[in-house]
Structures are given as C-alpha cells and as structure tokens.
Amino acid sequence: MLEVLKRATGHLQKHGSDSPRLDSEVLLAYTLGVRRLDLYVQFDRLLTEPELARYRDLLARRARREPVAYLVGHKEFMALDFEVSRDVLVPNPDTEVLVQRAVAIAREAGTPIRAADVGTGSGCIAVALAHYAPNVEVWAGDVSEKALEVAGRNVAKHGLAARVHLVCGDLMEPMPGEFDLVCANLPYVGEGAELPPEVTAQPAGALFAAGDGSAVVMRLLEAAAQRLRKEGRVLIEIDPAILEATVSATEKSYAGHKVHRDLGGHARVVEAWS
Numbered sequence: 373m374l375e376v377l378k379r380a381t382g383h384l385q386k387h388g389s390d391s392p393r394l395d396s397e398v399l400l401a402y403t404l405g406v407r408r409l410d411l412y413v414q415f416d417r418l419l420t421e422p423e424l425a426r427y428r429d430l431l432a433r434r435a436r437r438e439p440v441a442y443l444v445g446h447k448e449f450m451a452l453d454f455e456v457s458r459d460v461l462v463p464n465p466d467t468e469v470l471v472q473r474a475v476a477i478a479r480e481a482g483t484p485i486r487a488a489d490v491g492t493g494s495g496c497i498a499v500a501l502a503h504y505a506p507n508v509e510v511w512a513g514d515v516s517e518k519a520l521e522v523a524g525r526n527v528a529k530h531g532l533a534a535r536v537h538l539v540c541g542d543l544m545e546p547m548p549g550e551f552d553l554v555c556a557n558l559p560y561v562g563e564g565a566e567l568p569p570e571v572t573a574q575p576a577g578a579l580f581a582a583g584d585g586s587a588v589v590m591r592l593l594e595a596a597a598q599r600l601r602k603e604g605r606v607l608i609e610i611d612p613a614i615l616e617a618t619v620s621a622t623e624k625s626y627a628g629h630k631v632h633r634d635l636g637g638h639a640r641v642v643e644a645w646s
C-alpha cells in the first residue's frame with residue numbers, strides 16, 4: 373500500500389494538486405472503506421485488483437482536478453461531516469471564521485435568538501450554528517432547489533430539523549419576520565476572474581456575482597438592514613477585493629461595522645450592526 377500511495381502522490385503532484393499526499397490518502401481510504409488514520413496501521417496490506425481499479429479511476433478524476441469532496445461525497449466543516457454533491461459549494465475552512473463569530477454572538481445573547489443563513493448551499497453554516505448554539509433557530513434559504521435537497525439531508529443527518537427551516541427564494545424574501553443575526557456566504561467572485569479548476573467545478577450560481585463580484589452582497593446588506601431586530605447583527609463573507617465596496621455600503625445603512633480576518637490573514641467577514 374505504501375508504494376501505491378507514493379506513486380499516487382507523485383501522479384497528483386504532477387497534475388497540479390496542492391495537497392497530493394493528503395488527496396491520495398483520502399481517496400485510498402474511501403476506496404477501501406476505512407478511515408484515513410486506519411491506513412497507517414495497514415501500510416503493508418496488498419490491494420486487490422478491483423480495489424486498485426477503483427483507486428486508479430478516482431486518481432484519474434482527481435488528476436483532472438475534480439475536487440476531492442465531490443469524489444468522496446462529503447466534507448468536514450467545523451468538525452462536523454457534511455454531504456456534498458456537484459449542486460453545492462464545497463464547505464470552505466475560510467467560512468469557519470463566520471460561523472465561530474456567529475456562535476460567539478449567540479452564546480453572548482444567552483436567550484433564544486432567530487438567525488438567517490442566506491445562500492445556504494450544503495447547509496453548513498446553518499447546521500454548524502444550530503449545532504454549536506442550541507439557543508438559535510435558523511431560517512436557511514437558497515435560490516437553488518437542488519442545493520436545498522442536499523441541505524435538507526444535512527439538517528436531518530445532524531438531527532436539527534426542529535430548529536433549521538429550509539426555504540427557497542431570493543435572499544431573505546422567503547424568510548418570515550425579523551432576525552437577531554443574519555449570516556451569509558453568497559457569490560462574491562467578479563466576472564472574468566481566473567480560478568483554478570477545483571473552483572470552477574463548483575456551481576457557477578454559487579461563485580459569480582455581477583461586476584466586481586459585490587452585486588449580491590450589496591443587495592443582501594440592503595435587505596438585511598430592513599429585517600434586523602434592535603441590536604441585530606449581519607455577518608457576511610467576502611473576498612478581500614470587495615472589502616471597500618462592502619464597508620462603504622454598511623456605512624450607509626448600519627450603525628457600525630468591523631472586519632474579521634481568516635487564517636491566512638485576509639479580510640474575510642464583515643460584521644455590521646443596526
């Protein structure tokens with residue numbers, strides 16, 4: 373197995389993967405139906421022909437730069453496991469900054485709060501927030517019915533159907549009432565941006581927004597300002613390229629704002645309050 377892994381790693385490295393060893397291990401563990409850590413106690417195991425054939429097929433797809441999460445059908449986010457398919461954005465570790473801040477806000481509140489997750493995709497923000505903050509009830513919406521089917525399975529898998537309500541439609545339109553907290557990771561990539569194949573393999577409707585990429589974020593900031601309760605807060609994920617536009621929009625409709633950075637030090641989340 374060790375030799376197979378070594379060759380797989382070299383192959384993926386040659387084809388542009390930026391984490392070839394990890395990808396090789398994740399795909400091998402998936403092929404064998406074991407956890408990645410279990411590979412380490414089976415390093416001298418020989419693979420059967422059918423196992424090798426399945427592994428080669430996955431490696432070939434990864435070498436064509438399909439995201440690993442689509443190949444194995446799930447992805448970890450905030451230490452929780454999420455089903456993913458080609459209908460949803462793969463949950464990204466950068467988004468954990470937003471969820472951690474949302475959980476902190478909910479815990480500080482201490483009382484039951486109503487939250488929105490706008491553009492829920494796989495449901496990762498809504499599910500993680502409801503999981504780590506039991507005082508939160510979440511309305512999670514998306515324009516994509518196919519994404520909502522995946523989100524529905526993730527909500528059920530984590531036993532949160534009583535506190536996470538899925539709704540279909542534009543931004544906050546299908547969500548009833550006012551909110552203490554509005555979270556959103558909406559499309560924010562500008563037209564014509566050059567992206568790696570792993571990114572463009574994801575749904576265009578989850579990635580791109582008109583012009584410089586700020587169009588949907590701007591609309592959400594306007595809509596959320598009308599739907600926030602007193603002292604309510606908005607947390608919105610952005611690309612650093614639209615930081616300036618986002619901050620000036622918050623200055624028009626909100627009492628204050630601050631910027632949170634991701635692990636790479638990039639401006640990633642704008643928090644605004646009424």
Ligand SMILES: C[S@@+](CC[C@H](N)C(=O)[O-])C[C@H]1O[C@@H](n2cnc3c(N)ncnc32)[C@H](O)[C@@H]1O
Pocket residue numbers: 460461462463464467490491492493494495496497513514515516519541542543556557558559560577578579588
């Ligand atoms: C960047 S993905 C984020 C998915 C998920 N929240 C996450 O963090 O992984 C954006 C999502 O917003 C949805 N979306 C795009 N425009 C929308 C709109 N106008 N109203 C509601 N959802 C929208 C897309 O279908 C997609 O699922």
